[in-house]
Amino acid sequence: MNKKEEVAIQVEDLQPGLSIDCVIFGFHENELKVLLLRLKNSDIWALPGGFVNKEIDVDQEAIHVLKNRTGLESIFLHQFHLFGSVSRNNTYHTNHLIEQKLLDPNLKEWFAQRFVTVGYYALVEYSKVEEPTPDLLSEACEWCAINDLPNLMLDHKDIILEAHATLKKELNHQPIGLNLLPEKFTIPELQSLYETVLEKKLDRRNFRRKMLGYDILIQTNEKRTGVAHKAPDLYKFDQEKYHLAISQGFKSGW
Amino acid sequence: MNKKEEVAIQVEDLQPGLSIDCVIFGFHENELKVLLLRLKNSDIWALPGGFVNKEIDVDQEAIHVLKNRTGLESIFLHQFHLFGSVSRNNTYHTNHLIEQKLLDPNLKEWFAQRFVTVGYYALVEYSKVEEPTPDLLSEACEWCAINDLPNLMLDHKDIILEAHATLKKELNHQPIGLNLLPEKFTIPELQSLYETVLEKKLDRRNFRRKMLGYDILIQTNEKRTGVAHKAPDLYKFDQEKYHLAISQGFKSGW
Missing domain, CATH: 1.10.10.10 (Winged helix-like DNA-binding domain superfamily/Winged helix DNA-binding domain)
Structure with a gap:
């Protein structure tokens, strides 16, 4: 791979240590499914997410993520929890990205810093998502049944389970x-x-x-x-x- | 005032741009009240809160805040929302702290950076809080009725209103x-x-x-x-x- 495949990120424009992750729910064939990304050259999957530009509201960045992955706007989106455990450690995945020449080694320190992540869940009509779109670090974007999840990075499985638990509790209050x-x-x-x-x-x-x-x-x-x-x-x-x-x-x- | 009254904070030990704020509810004389701090040499009030040490879970830091303000442990505490608007701008209060010689001017840049804050609400038995304790930047810590709130800094009034709205919704699920x-x-x-x-x-x-x-x-x-x-x-x-x-x-x- 040549240098050009590296992801260009201006980290100085981003809030340090803050990310967002979106649990995008769809309902299909009597199953609740979530939209997941498979990381490039890896069998590890991840929630669609991203960082937060210093000039943009956190909730607004979540709307961008949804738009970019599903092509849809005006989706129901609800922030539900901040995941702030010290044990969230991104070093392994950062090293993988650098080894695969997907990330500039100069960004290692920034990527491997402690991140807290804001969890959102979205409800979308399955059939409207015509072409789920991978992001720059992934090579597939697919619906996966929540009862049959693949190998997920970091605490992303916990984030999905917590989103589902929240959805259950809020069933009488959310559309x-x-x-x-x-x-x-x-x-x-x-x-x-x-x-x-x-x-x-x-x-x-x-x-x-x-x-x-x-x-x-x-x-x-x-x-x-x-x-x-x-x-x-x-x-x-x-x-x-x-x-x-x-x-x-x-x-x-x- | 002399130099020693300045608050000593090792900002390099803290997660940048991340704070927590606690809405501590008590019930007294048929009113719902919250515990608020009055900032030193000011008529502006604030929620009890703090920053997050890089080595400590976010939820754990919220427990510390509660313990320090109320003297109580094992309090019911629930994280309810991340407030992440770009409009949260701390410059005014940072300048006030520096003018009042409560903050080292070298920390101005760190304090005035963009902060997102994690909101928690706590439920405490009013009579058990014997001596509400101000923090280093405040000179009073008092119960205030939520229907008669004083002048509050930043978006702290919105945080209280959102905590109350959440409490209403969760009335059937929380103790x-x-x-x-x-x-x-x-x-x-x-x-x-x-x-x-x-x-x-x-x-x-x-x-x-x-x-x-x-x-x-x-x-x-x-x-x-x-x-x-x-x-x-x-x-x-x-x-x-x-x-x-x-x-x-x-x-x-x-």
Whole structure:
């Protein structure tokens, strides 16, 4: 490899010791998935993330990361935790990047300093991400099921688990259905999403009764065709009522 | 003032650009209060906080801050948000500290750099904090009602409001009652705490029915005496059942 493949980073423009990592959730084939990057010349995977320019808000940098990896804007994005353990040590990966001639050795000290990282989770509609895009340090960007994660760098597995735990807790306060499902969906599909996030089965009748009780669903005149049983009705969210309901929190547990 | 009053800080031991701020909540006379510091020779108040030693976990530093200000250990403490706006500019306060000869002018550049701050909220039993203790840059440490806050530095008012908003949302998942009330309390006192945090009145009968329904209260053989009406029973929490109930989240809204 020649010098030109090295990643050009002006470290003096960046906040020292601060990074961001994004857990981008998608829902596909009844599985919760996250978008991961495979590092160049390595079998190690990483969360999409980046550094923070000194002139840019931290939350804004997270929006940039999402845009760059998914091509999408106006995605639901929620900051959920700062990971600040001393044990987060980047020396191994820094050395790997230098050995692979992906990083200027002069940047070793900066890359290997102690970093704290701000965790965000994003909810995206799986089918809208047409071409997940690797960053400069990675050669693949793929959806991976959270129940079957590959080998991840640093504490990225912990970050994913914590994001999922947060999503469970915030299920009644965040627009999960609106962001993870396509515009039109059946009530069984909505239930499957809730079951997948919560990792437990829900009673079909109760779920239907509660969801209809919130008055947030609009029945369309269409039905889901091509399924085995009687074609179920398609619904969409009444977005105004939906946002009002979650701002107050859905009143019942699942 | 002589040189010795300057605060000695070894900035090379600290993570650059990273601070922590603690919103310490107490409940007293039906008000939610926070512990604030008044800066020396100033009418500006600040949240208790500090910097992060390069060798210490961020969460651990927050525990130190709490211990130093309240004298208490094993306090309920929860990290809730990173405040990372570019508009957080510390130049004004840095200049004030230097003018007041509280800070070595050589540290001006370090203090005035861009800082992101990690917000924590803590729940403490008001009566247990016997002597709130100012830090090296402040001359008073007092409880202030969140509905009547003094003039606060930087975005500290926003941090308090965000902490309160988080507390409201997490009311069903965090041990609010256990940490903010004395060991023994009446059900009206518990209700008053919930009403204060939520900033709304709750139905007396409903509240009592729900709380007893969670099976987390143990009736003691004592009564609250010295009150106007019929002496009400004192209860305490069954801590095991309490923690189990909040780990699943209280099932009903308020």
